[in-house]
Amino acid sequence: MRPSAVRLLNVLVPIKRTIDYAVKIRVNPQQTGVDTNVKHSMNPFDEIAVEEAVRLREKLKDQVKSIKVVTIGPPKAADTLRTALAMGADSGIHVEVPESAPAPEPLGVAKALRAVIEREKEKGGVDLVIMGKQAIDDDAGQTGQMLAGIMGWAQATFASKLVVDTGKNEATVTREIDGGLEEVRCKLPAVVTTDLRLNEPRYASLPNIMKAKKKPIEKVSPSDLGVNLTPIFETIKVTEPPKRTGGQKVESVDELVARLKQAGIAAVKS
Amino acid sequence: MASMIVRNFSFAVKTRRSLFLGRAIVRTYASAPSPHALVYLEHRGGQLDSGSLSAVTAATQLGGQVTGLVVGSPEEVPGVVEKAKSLKGLTTLLHSSSPSYAHPLPEIVAPLLQKLLSSSQPYTHVVSAHSSSAKSLLPRVAAQLDVPALSDVTSVSHESDSNTTTFTRPIYAGNAVATVRAPSSLPVKFFTVRTTAFAAAPSDSSSSVEVKSLDPVQAASPTEHISLSLTTSSRPELSTAARVVSGGRALKNAETFEKTIYPLADLLGAAVGASRAAVDAGYCDNSLQVGQTGKVVAPELYMAIGISGAIQHLAGMKDSKMIVAVNKDPEAPIFQVADVGLVADLYEAVPQIIEKMKE
Numbered sequence: 001m002r003p004s005a006v007r008l009l010n011v012l013v014p015i016k017r018t019i020d021y022a023v024k025i026r027v028n029p030q031q032t033g034v035d036t037n038v039k040h041s042m043n044p045f046d047e048i049a050v051e052e053a054v055r056l057r058e059k060l061k062d063q064v065k066s067i068k069v070v071t072i073g074p075p076k077a078a079d080t081l082r083t084a085l086a087m088g089a090d091s092g093i094h095v096e097v098p099e100s101a102p103a104p105e106p107l108g109v110a111k112a113l114r115a116v117i118e119r120e121k122e123k124g125g126v127d128l129v130i131m132g133k134q135a136i137d138d139d140a141g142q143t144g145q146m147l148a149g150i151m152g153w154a155q156a157t158f159a160s161k162l163v164v165d166t167g168k169n170e171a172t173v174t175r176e177i178d179g180g181l182e183e184v185r186c187k188l189p190a191v192v193t194t195d196l197r198l199n200e201p202r203y204a205s206l207p208n209i210m211k212a213k214k215k216p217i218e219k220v221s222p223s224d225l226g227v228n229l230t231p232i233f234e235t236i237k238v239t240e241p242p243k244r245t246g247g248q249k250v251e252s253v254d255e256l257v258a259r260l261k262q263a264g265i266a267a268v269k270s
Numbered sequence: 271m272a273s274m275i276v277r278n279f280s281f282a283v284k285t286r287r288s289l290f291l292g293r294a295i296v297r298t299y300a301s302a303p304s305p306h307a308l309v310y311l312e313h314r315g316g317q318l319d320s321g322s323l324s325a326v327t328a329a330t331q332l333g334g335q336v337t338g339l340v341v342g343s344p345e346e347v348p349g350v351v352e353k354a355k356s357l358k359g360l361t362t363l364l365h366s367s368s369p370s371y372a373h374p375l376p377e378i379v380a381p382l383l384q385k386l387l388s389s390s391q392p393y394t395h396v397v398s399a400h401s402s403s404a405k406s407l408l409p410r411v412a413a414q415l416d417v418p419a420l421s422d423v424t425s426v427s428h429e430s431d432s433n434t435t436t437f438t439r440p441i442y443a444g445n446a447v448a449t450v451r452a453p454s455s456l457p458v459k460f461f462t463v464r465t466t467a468f469a470a471a472p473s474d475s476s477s478s479v480e481v482k483s484l485d486p487v488q489a490a491s492p493t494e495h496i497s498l499s500l501t502t503s504s505r506p507e508l509s510t511a512a513r514v515v516s517g518g519r520a521l522k523n524a525e526t527f528e529k530t531i532y533p534l535a536d537l538l539g540a541a542v543g544a545s546r547a548a549v550d551a552g553y554c555d556n557s558l559q560v561g562q563t564g565k566v567v568a569p570e571l572y573m574a575i576g577i578s579g580a581i582q583h584l585a586g587m588k589d590s591k592m593i594v595a596v597n598k599d600p601e602a603p604i605f606q607v608a609d610v611g612l613v614a615d616l617y618e619a620v621p622q623i624i625e626k627m628k629e
Contacts, residue, residue: 021581025442027446106409107413139441139562140419140420141421143409150413150414154493157406158406176402182498182499184375184494190492233450234450235448236450241444244593244607246608246609249608249612250610253623256596257627260627265538267537268538
């Protein structure tokens with residue numbers, strides 16, 4: 001009998017180009033959205049996902065056959081793909097949507113990812129999807145779960161630790177849940193979504209940035225994939241949140257305590 | 271030319287009439303169903319999660335029937351059902367128990383929800399708290415039913431005439447608020463609620479809730495639960511506490527964090543929170559993080575000690591009633607939202623505050 005071959009992992013990392021996390025966003029006067037004429041970068045949770053995929057290869061060496069990054073976004077999202085390639089991904093897939101198109105919803109994105117995964121079948125398939133737990137623009141936090149749902153795959157959300165055993169074809173994941181931590185074991189293929197504490201993403205070095213320019217990026221359109229990215233929910237308006245009337249300073253601890261007491265806040269124990 | 275216009279006009283009239291007739295017929299056969307929400311009720315240690323009580327309130331605001339669903343192990347479920355059946359606003363309570371539901375992983379519970387939602391019972395909305403377990407479960411089920419979902423909504427209203435539901439939800443770490451409408455063509459509207467935006471549903475012993483048991487759905491799960499480690503604390507739970515005292519990077523290390531923040535929190539009967547910087551530096555447990563990527567709180571009093579007030583932190587606490595900040599840096603952004611700000615060294619100020627609050 002032949003010894004069972006060790007499974008070679010094909011990792012897919014979906015990433016999103018978002019407004020940079022440090023930018024103070026502004027709602028546009030038409031109340032249709034926010035001013036997007038600002039600095040963009042890779043969604044921070046997705047950077048963690050790319051880093052984790054690259055670390056997986058550093059740990060498992062040849063057992064990781066490929067790390068592919070995929071983005072669904074406007075032409076400029078290609079820069080985000082290059083960043084991921086510079087961090088160590090092998091190749092990119094860009095599902096290009098027009099600049100003017102409304103932002104796709106998580107369900108549409110999940111279906112597009114499913115179509116990408118179907119296409120990858122002939123190239124060895126996808127065994128593990130690592131992606132951010134949420135994008136910092138729409139703050140939905142749904143895409144990973146939706147993808148796992150429509151694929152019928154295992155899911156491990158909010159991962160703070162990931163251990164993959166290619167021999168057993170499974171992943172052990174520590175998840176950050178309300179009140180503490182949970183450890184689960186998933187059969188591959190699986191979708192893992194990253195929490196902040198999974199790792200500290202690396203900076204791409206200049207030589208790696210140069211190398212990334214030569215790595216292949218495949219461009220496809222939503223219609224190539226047979227998916228419709230039109231949102232189902234209708235965004236009626238986007239407004240500024242109510243402003244706080246804060247900004248008052250006091251001079252001393254006495255004054256601070258007086259203000260607390262004035263607001264009816266007393267010690268519960270002495 | 272003129273005749274063409276006339277012809278077009280008559281055509282338009284005809285079309286309008288037929289549309290109108292069509293609509294009238296549709297109305298007769300299938301008038302917009304009155305809303306019927308299914309609320310996923312979470313529990314731990316035999317107690318209903320307070321977040322689920324807020325989800326019930328949000329569900330009642332749709333103006334129709336509200337069915338609660340309790341899923342868990344055979345040991346837990348009876349006790350939880352006993353508590354849940356007196357929840358004000360619930361019209362029906364479903365419960366399903368199985369040893370496999372003891373750790374309700376999404377892969378294990380999704381088949382039950384899928385079966386329930388695919389059955390003839392016409393639920394129009396599926397609601398839960400925006401908790402870590404519901405956040406993992408609801409989108410999975412929604413996608414399996416090929417419908418989208420909304421996360422972390424802060425208001426909800428249903429228009430029965432048009433069978434549409436309008437929501438508001440924060441985006442961009444709470445720096446913008448989106449108003450979103452779910453069209454009538456969407457058969458089931460899934461959403462999770464920001465629990466600080468809805469009051470907890472009270473208990474009402476006189477309420478008569480119909481209680482029904484539901485057969486568990488056994489499905490092979492590709493995922494298994496291995497272990498759970500919960501942070502235990504005698505202090506109030508962070509996301510529902512009336513008062514929160516939070517510490518930031520300025521606390522230097524775990525020891526000074528504990529020595530400085532805990533006595534003040536205990537004095538005020540407050541929960542302890544932290545900024546991401548403090549959590550990342552290991553001063554306290556991850557579960558105490560307040561912010562876009564941690565917990566969202568809206569207590570009566572939020573005290574930010576040694577926290578600069580990055581956008582991501584403000585996202586988790588700026589709906590607090592009263593914000594008090596102590597920080598050495600007069601330019602710290604936290605002072606822009608603080609009702610009471612004190613520019614001072616926290617190591618001097620906090621002991622003094624404790625001393626003076628005791629008087």
